[in-house]
Amino acid sequence: MSDSEETRRIRVEGCERSYDCAAGDTILRAALRAGLPFPYECNSGSCGTCKFELLEGEVESLWPEAPGLKERDKRKGKRLGCQSRPLSDSVIRFRADESCIPRKTPKVVEARFTDRRPMTHDLAEFEFHTGETADFLPGQYALLELPGVTGLRAFSMSNLPNPEGVWQLQIKNFPGGAGSAALFERLKVGDRVRIDGPYGLAYFRTDTERDIVCIAGGSGIAPMISIARAHAASPGGLTLDFFYGGRGPEDICGRELLETLPGFGELIRYHPVISMPELDPEGRWRGPTGFVHEEAARRLSDLADHEYYLAGPPPMVDATLKMLVIEHKVPVAQIHYDRFY
Ligand SMILES: Cc1cc2nc3c(=O)[nH]c(=O)nc-3n(C[C@H](O)[C@H](O)[C@H](O)COP(=O)(O)OP(=O)(O)OC[C@H]3O[C@@H](n4cnc5c(N)ncnc54)[C@H](O)[C@@H]3O)c2cc1C
Ligand code: FES
Known part of the structure; x- marks a missing residue:
């Protein structure tokens, strides 16, 4: 930029x-x-x-x-x-x-940081305002130019496109990360950053009649929340199963955002899962354990008959792709994903 x-x-x-x-x-x-x-x-x-x-x-x-x-x-x-x-x-x-070929032309806009809301011990929702329409497709990401950080950092939008110019990003605080330090330690309300976007191909498809499955790990929750919000805005009778994986109970979030959507509990179903029950020595966790893609395979029938959106750490996305494509013969055209490097 x-x-x-x-x-x-x-x-x-x-x-x-x-x-x-x-x-x-x-x-x-x-x-x-x-x-x-x-x-x-x-x-x-x-x-x-x-x-x-x-x-x-x-x-x-x-x-x-x-x-x-x-x-x-x-x-x-x-x-x-x-x-x-x-x-x-x-x-x-x-x-x-x-x-x-972009469906929305990416461009660089100046944005003002307006709010940061904690979601878990290491995940927070950041809000930025620009002076013009926030024009992106649900599921896409933007690049942030952060003061004092070499290179840009990619973050997916969790809200919907809007004429008010609001960009909401759900960001994980990586210990030792340069972008994380800039966002969680130095950024002050009123500071200005530059946003370049939108980018990404894992955007919400509206031209399908297949029920929807979102599978996310960690900060991969952000684009899935955007997709769930888009689905809720024009449901058309399709279901959306939202699988969210964390390591321990304190990583789990998302229910409070999904619960506000029309159709929650019926058309929109939330399935949290933790992969490291040893992080819950007091046994507070009452839900399932294991990897998030395994939980999806356990819960769903007719896996090849769904439209999939995946986001999260590369090993999680790769394991999910392998399971869907190789074990369950899901056509690759039905799977849309972003690996969060
Ligand atoms: C498509 C996509 C969407 C993403 N969405 C989200 C999201 O919604 N929420 C979230 O928390 N995270 C998201 N990430 C991950 C995020 O972009 C960062 O990798 C993560 O926040 C760690 O950044 P860091 O600066 O703290 O760590 P660092 O270790 O400092 O940097 C990690 C990443 O920054 C880039 N990078 C590092 N050094 C350089 C350099 N010299 N020049 C250029 N690039 C460099 C690389 O991509 C590297 O993987 C996404 C990643 C991708 C690819
Ligand atoms: S798009 Fe350039 S390395 Fe991924």
Whole structure:
């Protein structure tokens, strides 16, 4: 993100398209702003989906050690679109993915921090206000530029798009995390941050007749709450089963938000589960134990006949994908997910 007016012209070989990239923007995000089918997932240097080849020109890496680019990729001259800033006009090549063409054009807006509400011992809902419509699809995420933090951090919206310009984000406080320290220790009401978004493909689909399943772990609750709110706003008779996994009882939250939705308990059903009952030595927890995807498999019948939304730590999402696709033959087109790297 930059205020710079200077732009670089990027030509994409193979799709006969060119776009302008502001000098401070990245190869990936400028392509998405221009409506190009640039493949991506995390936007944070970790998944490797946004790899491209530089055929002509000069590009700098914002994070040379980004885990999304393996040594083998580097030897082949590959780069990460989400971590590359052009230093000159350039020619690039990537594997186009039409599903990545944004349905909402991402843009950078200035926002004012207005509130922080605790949800658990290490999770809080942050609220930001901008001067313009908060235009995103339920389930999407935005990138925050935080003072004193290198690189942007991705956070999913938990509210619904709105003309008032309110962005609610449910954020986990990671011990030792640079973004966590900025958000939980330094950010004061009235401070300004920049929000770049929306991004992400795990948005709520309205063109399906299948019952909905949300499976979340930890901070993965945020986009699922947004999806549940969107579903409640126009239910159409479909059910939504909301599985939420934490390690111990003190990690569990979400019921109080879902309970306020019309249809809770009937069309919308909440299933919390903890994976480490040893964190509950006094036996306060009366609910099920195990991994959240296992609880979903236990509770649901006809697994291949649902639309799935998944969010949370990469091992949780990967285990859920494996269970759904390999063990229960759920078509991949019915599963929408974000791994929270
Ligand atoms: C699509 C997506 C959605 C997410 N949604 C949420 C959410 O709703 N709530 C939530 O709590 N968390 C969410 N996360 C995780 C969040 O973005 C952070 O990874 C997490 O908060 C830890 O950040 P940290 O700065 O505290 O930790 P750190 O360890 O400092 O940073 C962790 C992450 O920041 C990025 N990063 C680190 N260093 C650099 C660098 N030098 N340059 C560029 N990037 C760098 C990497 O992605 C890394 O995984 C999401 C992640 C993704 C990918
Ligand atoms: S989108 Fe660039 S590494 Fe994930």
